[in-house]
Amino acid sequence: MPVVLPVVAEQLFRDIRKTYRETSQIPDDLLIALKFVFGPCAIQALDLVDRRSVTCLSSPSGRKAFQVAGASGGLYTCFSSCHYCSCPAFAYAVLRRNEGLLCKHIVAVYLCEATGVTRPQSASDEQMTALLSGTSSL
Numbered sequence: 001m002p003v004v005l006p007v008v009a010e011q012l013f014r015d016i017r018k019t020y021r022e023t024s025q026i027p028d029d030l031l032i033a034l035k036f037v038f039g040p041c042a043i044q045a046l047d048l049v050d051r052r053s054v055t056c057l058s059s060p061s062g063r064k065a066f067q068v069a070g071a072s073g074g075l076y077t078c079f080s081s082c083h084y085c086s087c088p089a090f091a092y093a094v095l096r097r098n099e100g101l102l103c104k105h106i107v108a109v110y111l112c113e114a115t116g117v118t119r120p121q122s123a124s125d126e127q128m129t130a131l132l133s134g135t136s137s138l
């Protein structure tokens with residue numbers, strides 16, 4: 001299933017990626033746009049990025065997943081390819097009540113992908129399978 005982010009959000013992450021490559025910064029106008037599109041999630045996501053809370057896991061077979069350390073110490077698994085997060089806010093606000101576009105963890109993952117600021121970590125295919133099936137958080 002292809003990622004179906006609203007066009008405005010996709011364009012925004014593209015702009016962030018392009019500008020960050022050139023200047024190593026996210027300029028104010030893009031930060032304001034980010035806040036406009038994602039609301040309070042944007043600030044929390046930037047905070048997660050600043051604290052290097054996002055780990056990019058990859059396995060030998062090429063699977064990729066992200067783990068985001070939440071502010072309260074929880075560790076959440078995110079898949080940017082299908083925008084899913086294992087946190088309660090995502091299940092409640094995004095899936096059940098359709099209130100937000102994405103939770104702060106997924107916004108953080110997109111930001112990390114756009115800026116390249118992730119901590120890479122390799123995982124075995126077994127670990128990745130366990131992670132995908134929700135039986136392990138590594």
Ligand SMILES: [Zn+2]
Binds near residue numbers: 085
């Ligand atoms: Zn989340």
